[in-house]
Amino acid sequence: MKHIIKTSSWGLALISLYFLLTCTFAEAQTTYCNPMDIDYKYNFEQLNENISYRSGADPVIINHKNEYFLFVTISGGYWHSKDMLHWKYLTANRWPFEDMCAPAAVSVRDTLFLFQSTFESRPILYSVAPEKGIWEFYNRWTPRLPKDIGPWDPALFHDADTDKWYMYWGSSNVYPIFGSELDYSKRLAFKGQYQAMFWLNQYEHGWERFGPNHSDPFKPFTEGAWMTKHKGKYYLQYGAPGTEYNVYANGTYVGNSPLGPFTYAPYNPVSYKPGGFATGAGHGNTFQDNYGNYWNTGTTWIGLNWGMERRIVMHPAGFDKDGQMFANTRFGDFPHKMPSKTWSGKGDELFTGWMLLSYKKPVTASSTLDSNAAAKITDENPRTFWAAKQNKPGETLTIDLQTEQDIKAIQINYTDYKSNIFDNKPEKVYTQFKILTSKDGQNWELASDLSTEPKRDRPCAYIELAKPVRARYVRYEHIYAASPILAISEYRIFGNGTGTAPQTPKTFTAARQKDARNADLKWEKVPGATGYNVLWGIAQDKLYQTYQFWNDEPDTFELRALNVGVPYFFAIEAFNENGVSKMSEVVSVK
Known part of the structure; x- marks a missing residue:
């Protein structure tokens, strides 16, 4: 308190401006994930x-x-x-x-x-x-x-x-x-x-x-x-x-x-x-x-x-x-x-159109504990994870997007690996980190800093950037997590690439099995696609259901979620880092 009282008028103005900007940044969030x-x-x-x-x-x-x-x-x-x-x-x-x-x-x-x-x-x-x-x-x-x-x-x-x-x-x-x-x-x-x-x-x-x-x-x-x-x-x-x-x-x-x-x-x-x-x-x-x-x-x-x-x-x-x-x-x-x-x-x-930029992209870690490799943080699987040798400030994860892209949001999902915490005391249980970006992997700019915000735990921390950042490399820099081991299951980067959205798959079929609860789906993969959404419902204008697939998964699938005696309609769309294709023609199955 004494230090604050003795601060100059200019210093007080800077402090006031800092808190104003901090509050403005928090209030500026308009999205969730x-x-x-x-x-x-x-x-x-x-x-x-x-x-x-x-x-x-x-x-x-x-x-x-x-x-x-x-x-x-x-x-x-x-x-x-x-x-x-x-x-x-x-x-x-x-x-x-x-x-x-x-x-x-x-x-x-x-x-x-x-x-x-x-x-x-x-x-x-x-x-x-x-x-x-x-x-x-x-x-x-x-x-x-x-x-x-x-x-x-x-x-x-x-x-x-x-x-x-x-x-x-x-x-x-x-x-x-x-x-x-x-x-x-x-x-x-x-x-x-x-x-x-x-x-x-x-x-x-x-x-x-x-x-x-x-x-x-x-x-x-x-x-x-x-x-x-x-x-x-x-x-x-x-x-x-x-x-x-x-x-x-x-x-x-x-x-x-x-x-x-x-x-x-x-x-x-x-x-x-x-x-x-x-x-x-x-x-x-x-x-x-x-x-x-x-x-x-x-x-x-x-x-x-x-x-x-x-x-x-x-x-x-x-x-x-x-x-x-x-x-x-x-x-x-x-x-x-x-x-x-x-x-x-x-x-x-309500969908922002911000696409996933980080799927299966190369990752470099400052350290790795056992076989918990850094590559696991971009596989879109919450049951695999990276772990650092030590839970200490300065540990980093750097994702190479391979081209410059417009980065708009980040999500960090922590993993409780060999945790020994059995209380929720806020003075102990909180998370802090920084996000930095770079175009060349050498010169870095600060995009977000959670150490400037009130301390709280954020196991699924979602950060919407105040404005898009054009960069190729995105770095997580660790500050604090309560767990004895620093572990992250997924480091997800959202935004938009500078290329074009993929084409619509040319062929898509859906065939009902003898067991009417099941249908066999098949589609033709599209060059440059990251994944696909299979859409279905009980009418052509009621395709309310979605099953998402990645492009590196098989192009056939047995869907086992149907109701007996109900006709269905199916379609598919492809997506990548740049956007989403047009939806295919709707096919019907009895």
């Missing part, structure tokens, strides 16, 4: 196995009085945001004593309600000032249900048109999704008997089959109930077939009343992202932002330290003119604009 850039917490589910890792799953984002609140499994608190770009972690005066899995939350008038997954009697909390972390007991317990029934993975729903309350729940490969009306006059106790809403049916719904790319005959799991009312229809959302696979998705049943009967939507799943870096989109919720746009949140799979190691994603969503629910996962882990108005169509306008 999945996985979400929040300070994921070290997870204690496997504490007895002495496994330390950061994780976040089963998200619920609530728009409460035009501000946003994010609740995540086992995080010791929750997040608050005014713009869905900058999230502040909050702790509460009251919190479920054992922390909470897959929480339920709902905003009703001036009050935010919160309830944890449980097999025992537990209280519902409420807050009229959640931005301050102030919570009180709405009731002291909910009635206990029979063994194994729940309510685990609950969802609270208030029907504003009738002023009635409901709860939905279920997390099992044996039991269905359940539902029950709640009695508001009795502090939201169960009203009458709970009812089965629906079971999974992997014999007719290909995407509900378990395993990677739905390849495992093991009985699948359903969980993550959520209710959305839209134009008088009730959309009961659920997650399947398992959180630890790339095909984790959200589906929906549709009914005319909150407790059904419900009809399976033929266009399922509604949110599905099996390809790319952040795979999986299941078990989340659907909400509207301040402009009326819909969003669908979900859980993406990491699965390196433990099968349940995960992160959070959110995708533009909506309902088309025919009432079909969808979520847009096309380029779903590339930078997207945060909207400042109502979007049209399926939200493609």
Whole structure:
């Protein structure tokens, strides 16, 4: 303080200008990138196995009085945001004593309600000032249900048109999704008997089959109930077939009343992202932002330290003119604009057009521990990683883009490799680094410096540059990470090359198998392409599903996500560092 007091007027002016520029830079962010850039917490589910890792799953984002609140499994608190770009972690005066899995939350008038997954009697909390972390007991317990029934993975729903309350729940490969009306006059106790809403049916719904790319005959799991009312229809959302696979998705049943009967939507799943870096989109919720746009949140799979190691994603969503629910996962882990108005169509306008520049590009590291080579940071696989010999300032990773390109954003994804951290103390758990760029690999310019920002943990740090930088080399320079070993799974660079977008694949075929849940896809590779998006849906103008492939992968694929008795339409597009081709002609399969 004494030093500040004695600083000259000129010095004070410089300090004021610095903080003004820092704040302006932070406020200038207009884009986001999945996985979400929040300070994921070290997870204690496997504490007895002495496994330390950061994780976040089963998200619920609530728009409460035009501000946003994010609740995540086992995080010791929750997040608050005014713009869905900058999230502040909050702790509460009251919190479920054992922390909470897959929480339920709902905003009703001036009050935010919160309830944890449980097999025992537990209280519902409420807050009229959640931005301050102030919570009180709405009731002291909910009635206990029979063994194994729940309510685990609950969802609270208030029907504003009738002023009635409901709860939905279920997390099992044996039991269905359940539902029950709640009695508001009795502090939201169960009203009458709970009812089965629906079971999974992997014999007719290909995407509900378990395993990677739905390849495992093991009985699948359903969980993550959520209710959305839209134009008088009730959309009961659920997650399947398992959180630890790339095909984790959200589906929906549709009914005319909150407790059904419900009809399976033929266009399922509604949110599905099996390809790319952040795979999986299941078990989340659907909400509207301040402009009326819909969003669908979900859980993406990491699965390196433990099968349940995960992160959070959110995708533009909506309902088309025919009432079909969808979520847009096309380029779903590339930078997207945060909207400042109502979007049209399926939200493609939110995609920035910033392409991935770093895929399989050469990397040089200052040091390497064991076989964790630097090349693994550009393979778009969160389960491979580079590790430095020491976690010390000055360790570097330098990517050679091979030509000068316009760099617009960076994402650094850290890995918890042999971590020994079992607390989340902010004075210890934070990340800092610099990003430098160069045209010749000799002369470097600073593009971003996280040491000038308030300290916080950023396991999936996303940096939108204030303006594009033309460069060939992009360097990560390490400053601090709490883990004993510095490890990074993916160093992703986004922007635009100076060449042309690839041509549309000339041939693309889709053939349904005898098992109608499957279709064989084949396309002709395009020179200069980095990858392809296969798009499909139940009508030519409803190609809401996307499966992303890389050009160095095979040009054939068995898609195992279809519904029996539903005709489909398919198309393909190619992309590279310069842009995206036109979509191919649509082909139909019966």
